[in-house]
Amino acid sequence: MTLPSRWLPGLLAALLVALLASPASADEPSWLSSPVVWEATRRAVLRAGLDDASVRSLARRARAAAWLPEVSLHAARGLGANSTLVTNASDRLAIAESLTLDVRLRFDLDRLLFDSQEVTLLRLADQRAEQRLALERGVIDLLARREALRLRMAAADPEAPPDIDAIVERARLEASLELLTGLSGTALLALAAPRSPGATPSADRR
Secondary structure (H helix, E strand, C coil), rough: CCHHHHHHHHHHHHHHHHHHHCCCCCCCCCCCCHHHHHHHHHHHHHHHHCCCCHHHEEEEEHHHHHHHCCEEEEEEEEEEEECCCCCCCCCEEEEEEEEEEEEEEEHHHHHCCCCCHHHHHHHHHHHHHHHHHHHHHHHHHHHHHHHHHHHHHCCCCCCCCCCCHHHHHHHHHHHHHHHEEEEHHHHHHHHHCCCCCCEEEEECCC
């Protein structure tokens, strides 16, 4: 269904009204409160797959592999013949066929103490730690910019025309945070809101 072009100004105006329906307030939870920062960075790390669990799992599997033997199998087939001379009889020819199987198991038990792959895993862990730190700093930077925007919008004159640039910037920052953390702006702020005893968080977690 295609909307007539004459409807577009009205729709844009309705969108602005909806965005301004809940204006910023100094009483709103801070985007830099500890619960918001902790949960946002934690979820961003998990969402990016940069947590330590995968590296620790690889290290455990590398050492556990020492209990798996290296199996070698060797097969040999032999064919022998001998001739026997019997008195007053013709020669007799006997043929013997043999099959030899050699199975060997080799355990590399020194890997229980140290595995050469651990050097590679340590290097990988260092790289992931740097990436994780950069991601956490990026999330905190977005939260700080969103908090500064919240305070600026809260201090604006309520009688002044809507600040379109601020509204667009607010939507962009919250979309970036949601992309990194999987939580909407409302869900992130709900983490900082005081809850009554026994209440459970209602964040829309993804």
